[in-house]
Amino acid sequence: MNQVVTKTLPNGLTVILAERRAAPVASFWLWYRVGSRNETPGLTGLSHWVEHMLFKGTKTHPQGDFDRMIQREGGQFNGMTWVDWTTFYATLPADRIGLALAIEADRMQNALFDPDEVESERTVIISEREGNENRPGYMLREQVQAASFLCHPYGHMVIGWKDDLRRITRDDLYAHYRAYYTPNNAVAVAVGDFRAEAMAARIEEAFGSIPPGPEPPPVRAVEPQPRAERRVTLHGPGGANYLLIAFQSLSAHDPDFFPLAVLTAVLDGARGLPPFGGSGLGRAARLHRALVNTGLALSVNASVAATLDPYLFALSATVRPEQDRAEVEQRILEELVRLQEEPVREDELARAIKGTRAMFAYGSESISNQAMWLGFAEMVADLDWLASYQDRLAAVTPEAIQRVARRLFQPENRVIGWYVAS
Amino acid sequence: MLPSSQTIVTGELSNGLRVWVYENFESQTVLVDGYAFGGSINEGPEEKGLANFLAIMLRRGTETRDYDALNEAAESVGAFFGFDAGRHSLGFNAHSLAEDFDLALELMAESLIAPAFPEDELEKTRSRLLTRLEERRHSTRAMASIAFNQQIYPPDHPYRMDIEAEMAGVRRVQRTDLVRFYREKVSPAGGVVVVVGAVRAEETIARLERALGGWRHPHAHPDTSIPPRPILRQTVTKRVRVQGKSQSDIVLGWPGIARNDPDYDAVLVCNAILGRFGLGGRLGNRIREEMGLAYYAYSAFNANRGPGTWRIAAGVNPANVEKAVDAMLAEVARIVREPVDDEELADVQSYLTGSLPLRLETNSGIAGYLLSMAWHGLGMDYLLGYESRIRGVTKEDVLRVARTYLHPDRYALAVAGPPDEEE
Incomplete structure (x- = not known):
């Protein structure tokens, strides 16, 4: 990617720009530093719901207008909410990118939160949640995540608890919107076929006059040092048993994050920028060999995510109902002990580094991805973290991986969850 | 610039596999994507699931490399390769950095030419x-979709899905079945392979010949017939009970069109109006945005060598199934009753044509189009004519295809979810 330009507007909006002239398209992303991490008990799911409401119209554009405006220009348009952030994006023919700027500037200030629209979206989100509940994997994840955090808001799913979704009011949503969706709490990213100077001027024109909001309230909860291994077991209908082992993990800015990323690749194959870099490698990695090649599990995965606060490092497996569950669990945990006791081999390190390079190359064909990576990095760390990502992975030593394995993989640091098919 | 006969380089390998190569030096990667004749329509009544079983087993070891060795080789360079069974095709693909193209191609070709089908991997x-x-x-979604398929396709139709028959078929498969099906029912002759990425075209065709030219199944006689269009004479409804679920999934629809049906473009436009544009077209607007019934509500059609289906899907609370079905049927009644608005039509035409560059942004996006163009005989200049064909679809065309394929009083409905409360 060409040079990345950053600047901050007087109202606090951070702007990140990268020219990419290969195709006549441009991608614009607006990121807010708000997600389920910023929610309190009784109000879980607020951020995701606010994201939905920002598609429901403003004073000048009624519900549905934004989607039509973007799509009739051939654009892609969507929003996502996760634990640390919320983002809205549009990718368009480059000469129409101004539309995305105008929409984002409009809904940063003027979203209506019409009470009727709030009610109709309440049932839509409950339906989204019920669709998730139909999947055993979701049900297990929700329980394991809740058991993993005694007080940190990472303990609830982004979509929120169902009873909260039934009770949250229009005013709760509007207050959340006013508190967090401000220029000083946002990052604008544009990548594509434009001149950076001209794009900076257009962004300033669209967003410069929006007044800053008050400093958003900090997240006060700090998850205490785990003291006890926890177990959760769900029973329900299903065609297989599902295992999820979650360890308290490391934040993106922890220096041990990079050894952890390599460790994940050794266990389950290289990936791009976690958790959004794509995956699919891993059949030559340790977990697949130990569990799938031996027939102990149908599939097995490791997942690591770059987050602001320590989140979860998770290992999951799908297991035949006839298979002895303890044996599967044991075999996975043995692989973790092996990481603590033996240095990983050079060829495994090399595979992790080369695989990561390939995954970044596959992903970088899309300018939407490039813009996403920039904004995501700024949310959970900074641009240098992204720029140096592959080099820092390449610098990871076998000793560092061992150290991180010892630091993380302690019994009191984990929750072992099973969904048992009845 | 759109890929066309000016930029796509073609050739044919000595085994009859047709080649399309599109150079893209903006990327650092290469993608190979191809179809041989084969696929599930070749399965006998006792062999359901065999084509899929075969596709998996092709990736499980060759005469010179076992599964581990194949994985080790591919992943040492971050490359992928694999196989998948379609209804008419055996798909094969490889994806790698350009510098590792030879290796990825070699692993894919070796698996196709000299598969070992090892017994332990089979079990x-x-x-x-x-x-x-x-x-x-x-899975409520899977079961609704299978039940819908069974309402559309009669028991002897090659597109019919049957989970029980597939389980029985999978239990029965022996190594000899795999070998026989592969040699007799899969044929590279007449198949297609597309390569997109940072490679020179002429050189690539020579490399493909070296790697894949020796892949021959001289005794193969795959079924290349086109399955008939099923007829739906009356409304049929099926409810599948899936215990312990929160949501019911609904699929409602009709027999659709084949990929090279002359109605394809009009159906594409009509479907986008009905259930795609914006947040799920008219259906999404009504069922999601206005009624708040569902997180997802859309329509879609699939068009293969033979006629696929055209269907509406939504996931709703079990108490709202009837309301959602009524809303679906009301939108169908409207689109067959009155012509669409000029503005709606114009919006959808802009959307379908304007989004083409974004859909062609990546090597996999380009390869997907090229493979479909080559396989279905749409021609190398298909994309050049795309805009004018879509712009040429009129309100009358939309009404005509709606009336031909969509019937509010004659449809197949499948619902999978928890048992009703009164049951």
Whole structure:
């Protein structure tokens, strides 16, 4: 990617720009530093719901207008909410990118939160949640995540608890919107076929006059040092048993994050920028060999995510109902002990580094991805973290991986969850 | 610039596999994507699931490299390769950095030319497939979709899905079945392979000849017939009970069109108006935005060598199934009753044509189009004519295809979810 330009507007909006002239398209992303991490008990799911409401119209554009405006220009348009952030994006023919700027500037200030629209979206989100509940994997994840955090808001799913979704009011949503969706709490990213100077001027024109909001309230909860291994077991209908082992993990800015990323690749194959870099490698990695090649599990995965606060490092497996569950669990945990006791081999390190390079190359064909990576990095760390990502992975030593394995993989640091098919 | 006969380089390998190569030096990667004749329509009544079983087993070891060695080789360079069974095709693909193209191609070709079908991998695959099928029986989405398929396609139709028959078929598969099906029912002759990425075209064709030219199944006689269009004479409804679920999934629809049907473009436009544009077209607007009934509500059609289906889908609370079905039927009644608005039509035409550059942004996006163009005989200049064909669809065309394929009083409906409360 060409040079990345950053600047901050007087109202606090951070702007990140990268020219990419290969195709006549441009991608614009607006990121807010708000997600389920910023929610309190009784109000879980607020951020995701606010994201939905920002598609429901403003004073000048009624519900549905934004989607039509973007799509009739051939654009892609969507929003996502996760634990640390919320983002809205549009990718368009480059000469129409101004539309995305105008929409984002409009809904940063003027979203209506019409009470009727709030009610109709309440049932839509409950339906989204019920669709998730139909999947055993979701049900297990929700329980394991809740058991993993005694007080940190990472303990609830982004979509929120169902009873909260039934009770949250229009005013709760509007207050959340006013508190967090401000220029000083946002990052604008544009990548594509434009001149950076001209794009900076257009962004300033669209967003410069929006007044800053008050400093958003900090997240006060700090998850205490785990003291006890926890177990959760769900029973329900299903065609297989599902295992999820979650360890308290490391934040993106922890220096041990990079050894952890390599460790994940050794266990389950290289990936791009976690958790959004794509995956699919891993059949030559340790977990697949130990569990799938031996027939102990149908599939097995490791997942690591770059987050602001320590989140979860998770290992999951799908297991035949006839298979002895303890044996599967044991075999996975043995692989973790092996990481603590033996240095990983050079060829495994090399595979992790080369695989990561390939995954970044596959992903970088899309300018939407490039813009996403920039904004995501700024949310959970900074641009240098992204720029140096592959080099820092390449610098990871076998000793560092061992150290991180010892630091993380302690019994009191984990929750072992099973969904048992009845 | 759109890929066209000016920029696509073609050739034919000595085994009859047709080649399309598109150079893209903006990327650092290369993608190979191809179809041989084969696929599930070649399965006998006792062989359901065999084509898929075969595709998995092709990736499980060759005469010179076992599964581990194949994985080790591919992943040492971050490359992928694999196989998948379609209804008419055996798909094969490889994806790598350009610098590792030769290796990825070699692994894919070796697996196609000299598969070992090892017995131990066969048993593991059988066990995995049976559990995956069992998982599908607990998925409301999968079960609604299968039940819908069974309402559309009669028992002897090659597109009919049948989870019980597939389980029985998977239990029965022996190594000799795989070998026989592969040699007799899969044929590279007449198949297509597309390569897109940072490689020179002429050189690539020579490399493909070296790697794949020797892949020959001289005794193969795959079924290349086009399955008939099923007829739906009356409304049929099926409810599948799936215990312990929060949501019911609904699929409602009709027999659709084949990929090279002259109505394809009009159906594409009509479907986008009905259930795609914006947040799910008219259906999304009504069922999601206005009624708040569902997180997802859309329509879609699939068009293969033979006629696919055209269907509406939504996931709703079990108490709202009837309301959602009524809303679906009301939108169908409207689109067959009155012409669409000029503005709606113009919006959808802009959307379908304007989004083409974004859909062609990546090598996999380009390869997807090229493979479909080559396989269905749409021609190398298909994309050049795309805009004018879509712009040429009129309100009358939309009304005509709506009236031809969509019927508010004659449809197949499948619902999978928890038992009703009164049951």
